[in-house]
Amino acid sequence: MRWPAARMQSQQSKGFGMYEIAARLRSEGRDVIQLSVGSPFYDTPLHIKAAAKAALDAGVVHYGDLQGTETLRRALAERYRVRYGVNYGAGEILITNGVTQASFAAFMAALDVGDEVILLDPFYPQHISKIELAGARVVAVPMRLEQRTFRLDARAVEAAVTRATRMIVLINPANPTGTVFTRHELEQLAAIVRRHDLLVLSDEVYEFITFDGRTHTCFASLPGMKEHTITVSAFTKAYAMDGWRIGYAAAPPHIIADLRRITLNSTTHPCVFAQEGALAAVRESQDCVRAMVEEDARRRDLVVEALNSMPGVSCGTPEGTIYAFADFSSLGRSSIELSRQILESAHVALESGAFYGKRGEGYLRICFGAESYERLAEGMHRLGAWVAAQEKA
Numbered sequence: 536m537r538w539p540a541a542r543m544q545s546q547q548s549k550g551f552g553m554y555e556i557a558a559r560l561r562s563e564g565r566d567v568i569q570l571s572v573g574s575p576f577y578d579t580p581l582h583i584k585a586a587a588k589a590a591l592d593a594g595v596v597h598y599g600d601l602q603g604t605e606t607l608r609r610a611l612a613e614r615y616r617v618r619y620g621v622n623y624g625a626g627e628i629l630i631t632n633g634v635t636q637a638s639f640a641a642f643m644a645a646l647d648v649g650d651e652v653i654l655l656d657p658f659y660p661q662h663i664s665k666i667e668l669a670g671a672r673v674v675a676v677p678m679r680l681e682q683r684t685f686r687l688d689a690r691a692v693e694a695a696v697t698r699a700t701r702m703i704v705l706i707n708p709a710n711p712t713g714t715v716f717t718r719h720e721l722e723q724l725a726a727i728v729r730r731h732d733l734l735v736l737s738d739e740v741y742e743f744i745t746f747d748g749r750t751h752t753c754f755a756s757l758p759g760m761k762e763h764t765i766t767v768s769a770f771t772k773a774y775a776m777d778g779w780r781i782g783y784a785a786a787p788p789h790i791i792a793d794l795r796r797i798t799l800n801s802t803t804h805p806c807v808f809a810q811e812g813a814l815a816a817v818r819e820s821q822d823c824v825r826a827m828v829e830e831d832a833r834r835r836d837l838v839v840e841a842l843n844s845m846p847g848v849s850c851g852t853p854e855g856t857i858y859a860f861a862d863f864s865s866l867g868r869s870s871i872e873l874s875r876q877i878l879e880s881a882h883v884a885l886e887s888g889a890f891y892g893k894r895g896e897g898y899l900r901i902c903f904g905a906e907s908y909e910r911l912a913e914g915m916h917r918l919g920a921w922v923a924a925q926e927k928a
């Protein structure tokens with residue numbers, strides 16, 4: 536018996552076993568503060584749950600529209616029009632099981648063996664395994680640091696374009712760096728896309744989580760970019776709906792038709808009553824999102840201030856997302872070593888910066904959205920004490 540298929544030889548991105556270490560420590564009765572996984576601390580807002588419950592009670596339990604319910608697609612199309620001025624029709628939206636399935640479908644439908652995909656490093660590593668499953672190759676282009684914030688290096692991106700380049704993956708706002716790309720940066724990227732006739736996968740899952748009055752620019756809203764872009768987003772982060780698994784892709788109709796062939800052959804469509812909850816999330820008041828983002832900003836400030844008060848640690852202020860990306864390089868250890876030592880000794884789970892690409896070496900990613908304010912403060916206290924002890928040692 537031959538096992539497995541050749542495509543399984545691809546380099547799947549892997550964590551560094553932090554999850555396993557944290558699970559072991561917990562099973563030993565240790566109190567581990569979880570600042571590594573980007574799962575929102577909040578519960579899903581009540582009106583969203585109520586809508587899903589009502590749908591269940593009303594018998595919304597059968598197979599539905601293969602592209603996702605039309606009401607939800609219309610509501611999303613309307614939001615794209617009002618919020619960003621992008622005219623997606625309901626037929627240009629595909630409801631998926633989170634951004635994960637939307638991006639998987641996009642990579643599978645777009646990429647051929649030998650194609651190259653440019654990722655901005657540090658990147659979201661889960662995109663890599665999908666690109667490689669599709670048979671394509673990742674080309675990591677380092678971002679540049681400007682006042683402790685990682686920014687687009689347009690020249691480096693253009694220099695990385697070859698005849699094999701098919702796609703650029705943009706994550707905006709960016710995980711893990713917390714960057715909210717400016718319109719100017721996105722225009723620079725758009726110029727490259729236009730010059731080389733490329734496709735962009737724009738992962739905008741954190742589109743609603745921006746701080747200090749910053750606004751999110753939808754990449755497809757830039758002149759001429761709708762035709763070149765697959766926008767993917769989800770209810771995951773802003774509405775604390777990560778377990779609901781409702782996301783979407785938006786793109787011109789011929790692209791959506793091909794993405795649909797992929798989703799059709801994997802999951803048909805996402806859960807119908809969960810889509811009714813998502814519909815309530817789009818249609819009803821956005822006060823819940825504003826309240827959560829305000830609270831996220833408070834947590835961000837706590838974390839950034841704490842990190843910058845630790846000897847040798849430096850952290851820029853995240854402009855969006857729920858992550859701080861802090862430079863620990865002065866401690867003279869690899870980021871995987873650092874994260875393991877911090878977990879084992881201080882019982883604080885953080886993510887190694889190297890997990891997010893070479894550019895992330897020396898950094899640690901701290902999720903400030905996954906624990907209560909008090910637990911976060913305790914986590915920072917433990918981390919500060921650990922860092923201080925390294926200085927003395």
Ligand SMILES: Cc1ncc(COP(=O)(O)O)c(C=O)c1O
Pocket residue numbers: 573632633634635636659706710738740768769770771777781782
């Ligand atoms: C940049 C990015 N894309 C996609 C995802 C996954 O989104 P979903 O849970 O909607 O599949 C995450 C989750 O952390 C993320 O950070």
